[in-house]
Amino acid sequence: MSPPAEAPEPLHRALGLTDDELASVVAVLGREPNRLELSLYSVMWSEHCSYKSSRVHLARLPTAGPAVLVGPGENAGVIDAGDGIAVAIRIESHNHPSAIEPHQGAATGVGGILRDIFTMGARPLAVMDPLFFGPLDEPRQRWLLEGVVGGIAAYGNSVGVPTVGGELTFDRCYGQNPLVNVLCMGALPVDRLVLGRASGRGNLAVLLGATTGRDGIGGVSVLASAGFSGDPGARDDAKRPSVQVGDPFEEKRLIEACLSLLDQGLVVGIQDLGGAGLACATSETAARGGVGMDVDVSAVPRRQEGMAPWEVMTSESQERMLAIVTPTDWPAVAEVCRRWEVRATVVGRVTDPETGPDGRPVGRLRVREGADGPVLADVPAASLAVDAPKYRRPMAPPADLDRRRAGEPSRLAGPSDWGADLRAMLADPSWVYRQYDHQLFLNTVEGPGGDAALLRLAGPGLPPSRRGVAVTTDSNPRWCSLDPRAGVAMVLAEALANLACVGARAVAVVNCLNFGNPEHPEVMWQLSETVDGLAGACSTFGLPVIGGNVSLYNESGGADIDPTPVLGTLGLVDRLAARPPGVGWREGSSLVLLGTRRSAGPDGPHPLAGSRWAAERRGVRTGALPPLDPGAHRRLVDLVAAVVGEGVAGGRPLLSGVHDVSGGGLAVTLAEMAVGAGSGARVWGLSGGAELFTELPSRMVAATEHPEELCARAVSAGVPAEVVGQSGGKRLAVDGLVDLEVAGLREGWRAALPAALGETA
Amino acid sequence: MAPRVGVVVFPGTNCEHDVVQAVTWLGGRAELVWHGSGDLGPVDAVVLPGGFAHGDYLRPGAIARFSPVMKAVERFAAAGGPVVGICNGFQVLTEAGLLPGALQKNRHLRFLCTTVGVRVVTSTSVVTGGVAPGTELRIPINHFLGSYVCDRATLARLQAEDRVVLRYVENLNGSVDDIAGIRNAAGNVVGLMPHPERACDPLLGSADGAVLLRSLLEAAASSRAA
Numbered sequence: 001m002s003p004p005a006e007a008p009e010p011l012h013r014a015l016g017l018t019d020d021e022l023a024s025v026v027a028v029l030g031r032e033p034n035r036l037e038l039s040l041y042s043v044m045w046s047e048h049c050s051y052k053s054s055r056v057h058l059a060r061l062p063t064a065g066p067a068v069l070v071g072p073g074e075n076a077g078v079i080d081a082g083d084g085i086a087v088a089i090r091i092e093s094h095n096h097p098s099a100i101e102p103h104q105g106a107a108t109g110v111g112g113i114l115r116d117i118f119t120m121g122a123r124p125l126a127v128m129d130p131l132f133f134g135p136l137d138e139p140r141q142r143w144l145l146e147g148v149v150g151g152i153a154a155y156g157n158s159v160g161v162p163t164v165g166g167e168l169t170f171d172r173c174y175g176q177n178p179l180v181n182v183l184c185m186g187a188l189p190v191d192r193l194v195l196g197r198a199s200g201r202g203n204l205a206v207l208l209g210a211t212t213g214r215d216g217i218g219g220v221s222v223l224a225s226a227g228f229s230g231d232p233g234a235r236d237d238a239k240r241p242s243v244q245v246g247d248p249f250e251e252k253r254l255i256e257a258c259l260s261l262l263d264q265g266l267v268v269g270i271q272d273l274g275g276a277g278l279a280c281a282t283s284e285t286a287a288r289g290g291v292g293m294d295v296d297v298s299a300v301p302r303r304q305e306g307m308a309p310w311e312v313m314t315s316e317s318q319e320r321m322l323a324i325v326t327p328t329d330w331p332a333v334a335e336v337c338r339r340w341e342v343r344a345t346v347v348g349r350v351t352d353p354e355t356g357p358d359g360r361p362v363g364r365l366r367v368r369e370g371a372d373g374p375v376l377a378d379v380p381a382a383s384l385a386v387d388a389p390k391y392r393r394p395m396a397p398p399a400d401l402d403r404r405r406a407g408e409p410s411r412l413a414g415p416s417d418w419g420a421d422l423r424a425m426l427a428d429p430s431w432v433y434r435q436y437d438h439q440l441f442l443n444t445v446e447g448p449g450g451d452a453a454l455l456r457l458a459g460p461g462l463p464p465s466r467r468g469v470a471v472t473t474d475s476n477p478r479w480c481s482l483d484p485r486a487g488v489a490m491v492l493a494e495a496l497a498n499l500a501c502v503g504a505r506a507v508a509v510v511n512c513l514n515f516g517n518p519e520h521p522e523v524m525w526q527l528s529e530t531v532d533g534l535a536g537a538c539s540t541f542g543l544p545v546i547g548g549n550v551s552l553y554n555e556s557g558g559a560d561i562d563p564t565p566v567l568g569t570l571g572l573v574d575r576l577a578a579r580p581p582g583v584g585w586r587e588g589s590s591l592v593l594l595g596t597r598r599s600a601g602p603d604g605p606h607p608l609a610g611s612r613w614a615a616e617r618r619g620v621r622t623g624a625l626p627p628l629d630p631g632a633h634r635r636l637v638d639l640v641a642a643v644v645g646e647g648v649a650g651g652r653p654l655l656s657g658v659h660d661v662s663g664g665g666l667a668v669t670l671a672e673m674a675v676g677a678g679s680g681a682r683v684w685g686l687s688g689g690a691e692l693f694t695e696l697p698s699r700m701v702a703a704t705e706h707p708e709e710l711c712a713r714a715v716s717a718g719v720p721a722e723v724v725g726q727s728g729g730k731r732l733a734v735d736g737l738v739d740l741e742v743a744g745l746r747e748g749w750r751a752a753l754p755a756a757l758g759e760t761a
Numbered sequence: 762m763a764p765r766v767g768v769v770v771f772p773g774t775n776c777e778h779d780v781v782q783a784v785t786w787l788g789g790r791a792e793l794v795w796h797g798s799g800d801l802g803p804v805d806a807v808v809l810p811g812g813f814a815h816g817d818y819l820r821p822g823a824i825a826r827f828s829p830v831m832k833a834v835e836r837f838a839a840a841g842g843p844v845v846g847i848c849n850g851f852q853v854l855t856e857a858g859l860l861p862g863a864l865q866k867n868r869h870l871r872f873l874c875t876t877v878g879v880r881v882v883t884s885t886s887v888v889t890g891g892v893a894p895g896t897e898l899r900i901p902i903n904h905f906l907g908s909y910v911c912d913r914a915t916l917a918r919l920q921a922e923d924r925v926v927l928r929y930v931e932n933l934n935g936s937v938d939d940i941a942g943i944r945n946a947a948g949n950v951v952g953l954m955p956h957p958e959r960a961c962d963p964l965l966g967s968a969d970g971a972v973l974l975r976s977l978l979e980a981a982a983s984s985r986a987a
Contacts, residue, residue: 153871153872154872157813157872157874157903157905158773158813158816158817159775160775160812160813247816248813248816249772249773249813249815249816249817249818250816252772252773252775252813252816253772253773256772340772341772430875433874434871434872434873434874434875435871435872435873435874436872436874437872437874437903438874439874439901439903439956439959439965440775440776440779440903441778441779442779442782442783442958442959442961442962442965444965445964445965445966456964459778460778576964577964578964579963579964579966759869
């Protein structure tokens with residue numbers, strides 16, 4: 001990438017390195033870096049690759065747990081799921097590429113996360129996509145949504161991994177900075193677990209998969225580690241060549257070839273090529289293994305002529321893997337790759353570490369022209385992969401924080417028609433997920449549209465098991481912008497509730513921290529508060545964080561997005577033999593409200609701070625979040641997970657439907673259950689509109705034909721429970737507040753998203 | 762001995778394991794057959810499963826029809842052996858000329874993954890033998906190019922010869938005459954856009970697809986006996 005003609009700045013700055021960082025490179029090398037070496041440092045020390053602004057904070061997250069096999073720092077977190085099966089999970093962001101080129105940006109996000117999973121030896125079994133856009137009345141947002149969903153569908157469906165869920169959030173703070181996060185879950189026989197490290201002098205570094213071109217150069221640095229100008233058509237569009245282009249067919253063959261290699265024990269270590277390409281894969285595998293590596297840049301198969309060594313080393317061309325192979329196994333590796341029509345080329349070899357000035361071993365990454373040819377770059381591998389600068393950037397709470405927390409919106413006058421407000425808040429996301437294959441592998445018991453995805457724990461090559469695995473992705477920018485610390489704890493609480501609704505108990509968390517510009521002190525304060533809130537909540541609920549990703553510089557024209565931590569939470573079901581009750585009810589069921597009825601906070605029993613109603617219907621984003629009582633929450637989710645779990649295991653199902661109360665409050669919970677059931681209900685005893693729309697945590701609605709039994713179990717579990725309604729009929733009626741025909745509600749729900757996109761059918 | 766089903770795998774095929782699993786659940790034996798093989802081995806029926814053979818590059822099925830295994834499939838079909846193409850497999854069969862017509866982009870130009878109602882039209886096929894015409898089934902569809910098209914003469918012949926096997930109750934993709942599946946003149950070669958293997962376990966929401974695969978296993982057993 002040549003620097004823009006109008007900005008004759010020094011090369012290191014054009015590549016995204018600061019003057020101080022250049023001085024650090026000179027100190028590491030004891031000399032000025034050459035062009036190629038500078039390029040290696042610029043991508044590896046980018047915010048995206050090095051986490052230089054966030055690492056000092058991330059260290060506070062709890063990462064240990066009895067079931068954890070692999071924690072953060074590898075390509076994916078892995079837990080022991082029992083029955084000889086391990087589950088690998090990871091979450092990533094592809095925000096900046098998707099903002100510039102939504103189809104390829106989102107597609108390559110899927111491709112990248114799949115490689116992180118099969119790198120561990122796991123077959124990718126499910127993808128989930130939390131997506132965030134600005135309001136759809138802007139044409140650009142419709143273009144972004146259609147492009148992103150189309151890209152995920154085109155790549156995920158073709159590569160053959162089902163997309164089983166996600167989230168769809170519209171908020172004006174994402175107008176210039178859409179967020180495209182992607183989670184992948186895979187499974188492997190425990191004994192096949194492999195790690196991305198090189199070892200054994202003389203072992204070969206084999207590049208598998210696609211040829212290397214000029215696409216995606218600088219993707220991690222100039223694109224993903226900087227904000228946008230917010231000036232349409234100007235410099236932001238010029239970054240389009242930094243977006244990679246995906247080929248799902250290449251990836252599909254790569255998956256099958258790599259899993260076959262791992263099955264046959266033919267690789268010593270393996271690593272995907274993602275951000276920062278070969279520079280990252282070679283330096284990380286060498287650094288993890290404490291060895292060096294010689295890379296022959298002239299051996300790398302290219303799709304374009306005339307590429308300079310720095311371009312080859314930093315290209316982010318997709319669908320490539322680096323395998324470390326013994327010379328003895330190389331012919332067998334080549335044979336497996338030939339069968340799957342996957343290109344395999346020896347591009348380097350493992351070298352012994354040298355003795356550094358302090359007597360400690362230093363593995364060196366050497367880039368050469370020819371296997372024994374001239375050395376073009378010579379740097380300590382760990383200086384790229386591990387020793388990036390760490391910044392303790394200034395932090396400060398937003399100046400208007402106290403003012404924002406003061407304005408509790410439940411003091412606003414209610415509308416004349418609460419039902420109209422409810423109708424405006426309902427949208428069926430099936431326009432999105434019907435474009436995704438969400439059923440492949442015959443595992444999807446509860447797919448998109450439910451509280452959490454529930455899958456059979458099964459797949460090609462896995463030992464037989466009757467267990468189930470559940471996954472949910474959760475976020476809430478409204479809560480987190482008011483109070484990042486308390487907000488992220490409420491998001492985790494919601495995740496546990498979602499898992500409980502399908503009968504699963506949570507076992508591990510991964511997080512994708514989407515924030516604005518870390519050079520803004522209030523953004524760093526948000527990040528730090530979020531890490532503390534998540535660390536506290538995970539400790540309270542006994543959950544390890546086994547992986548994560550940080551996406552910073554989600555800003556445009558100086559304006560940052562609201563803090564958006566996205567949690568992926570993994571749950572297990574011991575025995576999966578029947579479907580969970582789902583979001584709905586059978587006619588004639590009693591509706592039992594489980595959990596807290598009134599807030600213990602100072603802002604009245606039913607505060608509306610952080611609620612969808614206040615933000616969407618009144619444009620009010622102020623107030624203090626209601627407090628979360630972790631003990632009460634744990635009792636609630638344990639009760640519901642146990643009750644639903646009995647039915648899922650094949651016992652008598654006590655519930656005919658269940659749904660947690662979250663965004664949109666009880667109103668949206670009841671409406672979604674009515675729409676799911678296709679029948680109505682009468683609900684009584686609510687004090688007013690605030691109780692209908694408050695997002696007070698730790699509440700669920702359960703439908704049952706045995707209310708005495710459910711309430712008795714709740715009482716003995718220490719969970720408040722009250723019959724608040726009865727299902728049946730054609731209308732959803734909440735006494736004194738709402739009276740709507742379910743058929744009309746359903747039609748409005750179904751048509752909302754297509755209508756916003758200008759479709760008629 | 763259980764009937765043996767060969768499940769053909771092209772690079773890019775992705776439903777092969779699902780078909781193997783469903784056939785196994787229903788008491789059959791399934792084996793994967795690599796596309797580069799010119800020999801199907803000792804099988805009593807062949808399934809071309811769903812996916813994106815050769816990446817669907819050029820057109821779905823356009824490259825797969827040249828894979829060596831297709832010669833063997835043609836011989837097997839010509840000898841009366843049961844052959845079923847599901848989704849991408851249906852597309853391959855039309856490209857290979859084993860079934861008439863073609864599959865075009867869905868009406869709304871979007872990929873569609875959802876469970877739909879289909880109606881059995883005839884019992885004269887290897888997947889509907891013994892299934893009463895008029896039987897309604899809930900089976901998932903999962904395709905971008907699933908809208909069946911053919912010229913008028915072909916459609917008239919399909920109708921006159923009772924060769925429409927399944928029709929959509931809800932025709933979401935715009936197929937001509939609501940066609941979801943057809944057979945060849947002899948009835949031993951069938952193409953289906955819906956995925957019966959995805960509807961063989963009530964845990965997954967529907968077990969309606971099992972009747973179609975059971976019929977196939979029965980046809981496979983009698984084809985071996987013959």
